[in-house]
Amino acid sequence: MSEFELIRRYFTRATPSALLGVGDDAALLQVSAGHVLAVSSDMLVCGTHFFADADPYLLGHKALAVNLSDMAAMGAAPRWATLAISLPRVNEAGVDEIWLERFSAGFFALAQLYGVELVGGDTTAGPLNLSVTIMGEVPQGVALQRNGAQLGDEIWISGTLGDAALALAHLQKRIILSETEFSACALALHQPQPRIALGLALRGMANSAIDISDGLLADLGHILDASNVGAHLDFSLLPTSAHLSAHLRSPLGKQCVLAGGDDYELCFTASADRHAELLLLSEQLDLPLTCVGTIVAQRGCVVQDAQGDLIHFEKGGYEHFR
Numbered sequence: 001m002s003e004f005e006l007i008r009r010y011f012t013r014a015t016p017s018a019l020l021g022v023g024d025d026a027a028l029l030q031v032s033a034g035h036v037l038a039v040s041s042d043m044l045v046c047g048t049h050f051f052a053d054a055d056p057y058l059l060g061h062k063a064l065a066v067n068l069s070d071m072a073a074m075g076a077a078p079r080w081a082t083l084a085i086s087l088p089r090v091n092e093a094g095v096d097e098i099w100l101e102r103f104s105a106g107f108f109a110l111a112q113l114y115g116v117e118l119v120g121g122d123t124t125a126g127p128l129n130l131s132v133t134i135m136g137e138v139p140q141g142v143a144l145q146r147n148g149a150q151l152g153d154e155i156w157i158s159g160t161l162g163d164a165a166l167a168l169a170h171l172q173k174r175i176i177l178s179e180t181e182f183s184a185c186a187l188a189l190h191q192p193q194p195r196i197a198l199g200l201a202l203r204g205m206a207n208s209a210i211d212i213s214d215g216l217l218a219d220l221g222h223i224l225d226a227s228n229v230g231a232h233l234d235f236s237l238l239p240t241s242a243h244l245s246a247h248l249r250s251p252l253g254k255q256c257v258l259a260g261g262d263d264y265e266l267c268f269t270a271s272a273d274r275h276a277e278l279l280l281l282s283e284q285l286d287l288p289l290t291c292v293g294t295i296v297a298q299r300g301c302v303v304q305d306a307q308g309d310l311i312h313f314e315k316g317g318y319e320h321f322r
């Protein structure tokens with residue numbers, strides 16, 4: 001199959017909202033009046049972000065999901081994506097037409113769910129590598145940024161934390177989970193659900209936001225640095241699944257919650273006046289929103305347990321070049 005046949009077969013779908021989609025030297029896109037373009041790229045590298053034998057359908061989902069998560073964190077409505085994909089020569093490393101079919105199905109299923117159109121990309125031979133660029137729009141002046149946290153803001157987290165990291169720990173044989181525990185946690189690892197509806201609802205309500213991709217402490221740390229503030233977190237309030245809660249006494253369980261990564265939940269701050277509104281929003285979205293702490297003037301992040309004792313934590317979060 002030629003490169004062009006491959007693109008036509010697996011990566012070309014209707015793009016009614018683009019002036020021009022796949023097939024020319026560039027796509028042509030029109031942003032809605034009064035809106036700005038939010039653009040972000042996230043790459044999944046074989047061996048770093050996933051194993052070579054990963055289910056291609058789930059990879060297609062995740063490659064887009066991690067990008068949608070960045071749109072959610074900005075309060076942007078996702079519109080378009082491009083996909084740069086480097087593929088081992090067909091039939092090497094398990095990549096063949098069935099792989100492409102499944103990858104494309106996983107990618108487009110999620111794209112369709114959020115009305116995202118694939119408008120271009122690049123296709124080369126090489127080690128398996130998936131890079132998506134997502135484009136979304138947000139009314140001028142209302143994007144959720146990392147630098148807006150205010151003293152006294154409450155710190156909120158969507159969903160639950162740590163399941164993906166716990167599933168990864170199982171795959172890496174650092175812990176042994178039961179079959180049921182693992183399959184529940186593996187869902188979080190392989191099929192994260194981007195919090196788009198939440199991001200849109202937080203426009204004008206949250207003062208700052210970030211998506212948790214590298215672990216709560218690392219990502220909240222970015223908000224704190226950008227906003228020149230600190231945080232008090234109450235460990236006993238951090239939202240966890242029943243599966244993870246059973247491991248909370250162990251250092252590994254604590255690490256999964258505070259520094260696990262791959263959660264793709266939103267961490268945001270909002271004025272305490274918004275508390276009741278946010279609880280209502282949680283009901284409307286059928287998504288847990290949990291207040292876990294406060295923004296304070298003293299720089300750094302203090303984590304206290306239910307007794308008020310400090311939980312010390314080695315610098316958390318996944319960093320590629322450390």
Ligand code: ADP
Pocket residue numbers: 007011012021022023024025026027082083084085118119120121122123
């Ligand atoms: P060029 O050589 O001008 O860069 P390409 O041959 O790389 O163009 O790509 C041809 C067309 O196919 C372009 O419109 C490009 O955006 C699109 N394309 C290439 N790879 C992909 C892909 N993996 N997914 C979606 N569109 C793609």
Ligand code: MG
Pocket residue numbers: 121122123
């Ligand atoms: Mg090209």
